[in-house]
Structures are given as structure tokens and as C-alpha cells.
Amino acid sequence: MRNQLLNLGLMEDFLIHMEYEGLTSRLKRLSDALLYSTKDLYKSKGLDIEPNWNLIFRLLQEHQAMTITEMADTLQFSHPAVVKIVKKMKRNGYIATQEDDSDKRKQVLSLTPKAHKHIAVFKPYWEAGTEVTRDILADSPHFMEELARIEEKLNEANYKERTLKKL
Structure with missing residues (x-):
């Protein structure tokens, strides 16, 4: 209803009105819109992935194996955020773990054969998404x-x- 009123010009966007004070909420709103739309795309196409998984796929393609800490540092994400993503990917069969030879407390992560097989399916969606982002930012x-x-x-x-x- 709110969006319909906004589209008709009947309701002001309060976050825009707040200018700098509304910046973090506008960024969150934008992030959520992209995230949920991407989730909906993947679901509509029967893909069992989530929007930010491509980052982990790409990292592990490039580096073959990494620890959670290495991933968090590379992405500049919090350790818990990476753990959350990796747990879901592992549950879906895309991530394999093994103990680090030098430090048994660390887990070394790599892509499974299933992940390598499915990347070919996912890649066109990621590339199309990149093009859409370029179009949006044109x-x-x-x-x-x-x-x-x-x-x-x-x-x-x-x-x-x-x-x-x-x-």
C-alpha cells in the first residue's frame, strides 16, 4: 500500500526527507530490496543458493582452500557472518571441511564436487546480476x-x- 501511494505521489518518502540522518536506513532498505529480490529470483528458478554465497564460491575457486578467518579477513566481514554463510553452504553440500594440519582447532574449507558441478548453473545468474547492477548504476x-x-x-x-x- 505504501509503495502504491509513493508511486502515485501521495506519500512522501520520510527517509529521503531526513537526508543524512536517514542514510543508514536508506542503505539498509536498498540492501534488503536487492537481497530479497535475488532470493526470490533463485527460488523461482529452483536454485538452492542464497545471494551472498557467490562470494564464498568465488573465493574458494580462486584460493582452493581457506579458513573462516581468512575468508572473513578477505571479505572484511565479521567472523560470525562468514560462519553463518558457510554453515548453510555446508548443509547444502557445497562446502567440505577438514582440520588444519598445523592447528587442529582450525577448519580448512573447500568446494565439494557438487559445488564445482553447480557453479556452471549458477554462473549465468551471477553474470546477469552483475549486468543488472551495471544497468542500475549507469x-x-x-x-x-x-x-x-x-x-x-x-x-x-x-x-x-x-x-x-x-x-
Whole structure:
């Protein structure tokens, strides 16, 4: 109903109205829209994957085997976030684990034969998704560079540090 009213111009988008104060919520809303639409695409095509799994597939294709910590560091994701993704992928038969020879506490992850077989099926969807993203960003040719600059600034000093400095 809300979207219908927005499309008819009958309701203001409050997050846009809030400008900078609404930024994190707008980014979350955008992320959720892309995430849920991608999930819906995969489900409609009978693919048993989730939107962010391609990152793990790609990492393990490139590196053959990695630990959770190595993946988290490479992606700059939290350790628990990577664990969550990997558990689901393992449950679906895409990830194999074995103990690290030098440290038995570590698990080394690799793609299973099922994963290698299915990548050929998934790859056209990932490539089409990349093209769709390019199309969406066509009117914002510097978006990726600007996003990188924002990420760099937050790596230098996070939001909490910057806010406390302003107080």
C-alpha cells in the first residue's frame, strides 16, 4: 500500500526527507530490496543458493582452500557472518571441511564436487546480476569509486569515533 501511494505521489518518502540522518536506513532498505529480490529470483528458478554465497564460491575457486578467518579477513566481514554463510553452504553440500594440519582447532574449507558441478548453473545468474547492477548504476558512473572512498574513511575512523569527536 505504501509503495502504491509513493508511486502515485501521495506519500512522501520520510527517509529521503531526513537526508543524512536517514542514510543508514536508506542503505539498509536498498540492501534488503536487492537481497530479497535475488532470493526470490533463485527460488523461482529452483536454485538452492542464497545471494551472498557467490562470494564464498568465488573465493574458494580462486584460493582452493581457506579458513573462516581468512575468508572473513578477505571479505572484511565479521567472523560470525562468514560462519553463518558457510554453515548453510555446508548443509547444502557445497562446502567440505577438514582440520588444519598445523592447528587442529582450525577448519580448512573447500568446494565439494557438487559445488564445482553447480557453479556452471549458477554462473549465468551471477553474470546477469552483475549486468543488472551495471544497468542500475549507469546514471551514477562514479558510484563504486565513491563507495570505496566512504569505506576508506570508515576504516580510518568508524562512525562511533567520528560521532564522539563531534560531541
